[in-house]
Amino acid sequence: MGREKIKQSFLQSLTSFEKVLPMLVGIVLLLGIILELIPKGFYSAFFSGNSVLDPLLGAVLGSISAGSPVTSYIMGGEFLKQGVSLIAVTAFILTWVSVGFIQLPIESKFFGKKFAISRTILAFFSSLLVAFFTVLTLNLL
């Protein structure tokens, strides 16, 4: 019974995984193109110092980017050194991991279009609010 259940559970997991594999390969191949097409220093050229536009830009850039969160921390740290506002950098870090326009097709496939789109939109605007409140609280302390 035990061994049979292990085998059954493993096969069940593998079957679920097989279903997502083609889409995963597609996303990874697309990320490869994006990473190679975007030159280094591309992002910082966007920020103008505008206190309203910069956070919005940070959020948009984070949303269309992908990769390990640590990359967003490092890039955010570099942006700060270049004089980009902390709100913009925070929005960038947050949307980097919580909003994924590239992953939207696969998220829709798994959880439905309505869930994926509403979650993405909410996460985008929440990131702006969290960035604002984080910096505001930091300044008040």
Added chain:
Amino acid sequence: MKRPSGEFIFILIVLFAYFILFIFNYSLALRAFLASLNIVLRILPALVLVLFFMFLSNYFFDSKKIVRHLGEESGVRGWFLSVIGGILSTGPIFVWYPLLKELKDHGMRTAFIAVFFYNRAVKLPLLPVMVFYFGVPFTLILTFYMVLFSVVNALVISRIQFYKTEFKS
């Protein structure tokens, strides 16, 4: 004739992009392909971890148990587990889709999926890097607001899903 799925069209577009790149800029296409391979190598441990969690979930939890811990009636425990799960999860967001879908099919509340996804901005193993760049106060405050807003987002999403169901019925 059966309409091709969105998934099929998406993969076809990506392959077509590679085909065009290979013709017009061979070295860029090769670099992009190698970058993709590099991503695969990086996400491999996370994929294995997800597969292992899926196995554990299939082995130990039936629908009843999942509903008890992560279902509509799970209460504070469900919220807590989703927040912790999101923070502890490693690798890109999409590698967690199969596991979450499976949990959802077994009765996990949709709102908890949103909580899990939003709580991925702070990663415990990466905290030293975040602290190094932004300092301890920033990291703590950001974590607090992130958790708070993940719950707000999830509640809004629950309402949207609720209206959808109501509208359909």
